[in-house]
Amino acid sequence: xxxxxxxxxxxxxxxxxxxxxxxxxxxxxxxxxxxxxxxxxxxxxxxxxxxxxxxxxxxxxxxxxxxxxxxxxxxxxxxxxxxxxxxxxxxxxxxxxxxxxxxxxxxxxxxxxxxxxxxxxxxxxxxxxxxxxxxxxxxxxxxxxxxxxxxxxxxxxxxxxxxxxxxxxxxxxxxxxxxxxxxxxxxxxxxxxxxxxxxxxxxxxxxxxxxxxxxxxxxxxxxxxxxxxxxxxxxxxxxxxxxx
Numbered sequence: 089x090x091x092x093x094x095x096x097x098x099x100x101x102x103x104x105x106x107x108x109x110x111x112x113x114x115x116x117x118x119x120x121x122x123x124x125x126x127x128x129x130x131x132x133x134x135x136x137x138x139x140x141x142x143x144x145x146x147x148x149x150x151x152x153x154x155x156x157x158x159x160x161x162x163x164x165x166x167x168x169x170x171x172x173x174x175x176x177x178x179x180x181x182x183x184x185x186x187x188x189x190x191x192x193x194x195x196x197x198x199x200x201x202x203x204x205x206x207x208x209x210x211x212x213x214x215x216x217x218x219x220x221x222x223x224x225x226x227x228x229x230x231x232x233x234x235x236x237x238x239x240x241x242x243x244x245x246x247x248x249x250x251x252x253x254x255x256x257x258x259x260x261x262x263x264x265x266x267x268x269x270x271x272x273x274x275x276x277x278x279x280x281x282x283x284x285x286x287x288x289x290x291x292x293x294x295x296x297x298x299x300x301x302x303x304x305x306x307x308x309x310x311x312x313x314x315x316x317x318x319x320x321x322x323x324x325x326x327x328x329x330x331x332x
Contacts, residue, residue, distance in 0.1 A: 090112065090115045090136075090138055090151060090156060091115075092108075092111050092112060092115075092156075092160075093167070094108065094157070094160040094161065094163075094164065095164070096164060096168070096198075096201045096205075096220065096223070096224065097201065099204075099205050099212060099216075099220055100201055100204030100205060101204065102129060102211065105129065105211060105212075106126055106128070106129050109126060109129065109130055109134075109153065110124065110125070110126040112136065112153055112156060113126060113130075113136060115136060115138045116136035116137060116138060117136075117137050117138060117139050117148065118136070118137045119136075129211055130153070132153055132154040132157070132211070132213065133152060133153070133154055134152070134153050135150050135151060135152040135153065136150070136151055136153075137149070137150050138151060154213065157216060158215075158216070158219075161216060161219045161220060161223060162219060162223070164220075164223045165223040165224075165226040165227050165230075168227055169226075169227060169230055169231075172194070172231075173240075176190070176240050177240075177243060177244075187237055187240055188237065191231050191232070191236075191237070194231060195228060195231060195232065198224055198227060198228055198231075201224065202221065202224050205217060205220050205221065205224075206221075238297055245284065245285055245286035245295070245297060246284055246285050246286070247285075247286045247288070247295045248285055248286065248287055248288065249288050250287055250288065250319070251287060251288065251290050251316070251319070252287040252289075252296075252298070253304075253308075253309070253312040253313070253315075253316045254287075254316045254319055254320060255281065255285060255287065255298075256281070256301060256304055256305055256308065256316075257308065257312075257313055257316040257317065257320065258316075258320060259277060259281065259305065260305055260308055263277070263305075274302050274305050274306055275302045277301075277302070277305065278300070278301035278302025278303070278304070278305050279301070279302060281298050281301040282297070282298045282299055282300070282301050282302075285298050286298065
């Protein structure tokens with residue numbers, strides 16, 4: 089296959105589309121190559137002869153441009169979402185509002201691209217236009233989902249193998265015993281928990297983000313406290329400190 093990454097931006101203007109045709113033509117062994125120029129758009133049915141180097145010999149294949157486009161467009165959404173996931177994992181985003189701003193910016197860009205394709209320059213086949221809109225819809229639906237946001241944030245959290253209430257009880261005791269400066273309000277402390285930690289759901293065995301911890305610190309359930317205290321006492325034994 090011709091090693092060209094097809095992007096949404098390739099379809100928003102005649103200039104970009106012509107550049108895509110030129111990149112495709114550069115792989116032609118017959119009438120193309122890196123030095124080839126393209127003065128105007130070509131019809132979508134032109135083809136190239138491209139070379140594939142194997143371990144033993146060289147093999148040549150013919151590929152039409154419109155067939156190449158038809159094969160590549162359905163791959164766009166998965167490629168973009170994979171790239172965004174990788175980028176987000178590398179970024180220092182721990183607050184949900186920071187992630188939301190990032191996603192909103194991407195959604196705005198996608199909206200502009202969708203409008204550009206809708207008002208296309210007339211050289212795109214209708215089937216390609218429809219498939220491009222479908223790919224954009226897939227990306228928007230994924231980015232605009234709460235599950236996507238929670239998943240990205242969850243991957244960046246410190247994941248405690250504790251039940252939800254146990255960390256809250258520990259933080260509460262640290263505050264009450266003077267180990268946390270009271271200048272750090274309950275609200276600030278709760279927000280810090282929400283932004284940094286995840287807990288393990290005892291039923292699903294899956295990790296979940298802390299939310300609303302400030303309110304929960306102010307209203308600790310007594311039954312939950314007793315059970316949490318028992319679990320914390322089993323954690324903070326003398327053996328716990330021997331790991332140092």
